[in-house]
Amino acid sequence: MDNYSFFSIDRLVEFGMGMAVAQQMIKTMNQSMISMYVPGATNQMEKSQQQFFYAIIETKQAGPFSEQELARLIAEKKIVKETYVWMPSLSSWKMADQVPEVLKLVALAPPPFNPNP
CATH class of the missing domain: 3.30.1490 (Dna Ligase; domain 1)
Structure with a gap:
């Protein structure tokens, strides 16, 4: 296989690293969204208690x-x-x-x- 093939080890490593970085970014964004506080707004990321x-x-x-x-x-x-x-x-x-x-x-x-x- 040549180095420009999708299945080359370099391409697979790039893909794996890209996925790892993307997952880390998603995790960071989710944590920041959960900890964000806006007065009067309910947090859609959490199950809210039934309102009364x-x-x-x-x-x-x-x-x-x-x-x-x-x-x-x-x-x-x-x-x-x-x-x-x-x-x-x-x-x-x-x-x-x-x-x-x-x-x-x-x-x-x-x-x-x-x-x-």
């Missing part, structure tokens, strides 16, 4: 609610955009339309059914 919410319903604090329970309350119109909600990542109570996690649930809720369009 509190809400002011009929002038009383209620909760904690899971995402599924909150989605049900939104569908039942017990939580609307003017409802105050709180979750551990918030510093104070906010209206539901100012909390992205709640807006996501509103967007996923089915529209009201109208049998006579």
Whole structure:
């Protein structure tokens, strides 16, 4: 075999070293992404704990609610955009339309059914 063949020992060593360097770069990037902290953002690299919410319903604090329970309350119109909600990542109570996690649930809720369009 000549030295320019893909299967030459030099080419195989280059390939192996390139793969080792690439794996090291990936490992370094993953570690830096995991340790990065952005206030209010969840870390997508880790399994996040299930979020829970509190809400002011009929002038009383209620909760904690899971995402599924909150989605049900939104569908039942017990939580609307003017409802105050709180979750551990918030510093104070906010209206539901100012909390992205709640807006996501509103967007996923089915529209009201109208049998006579």
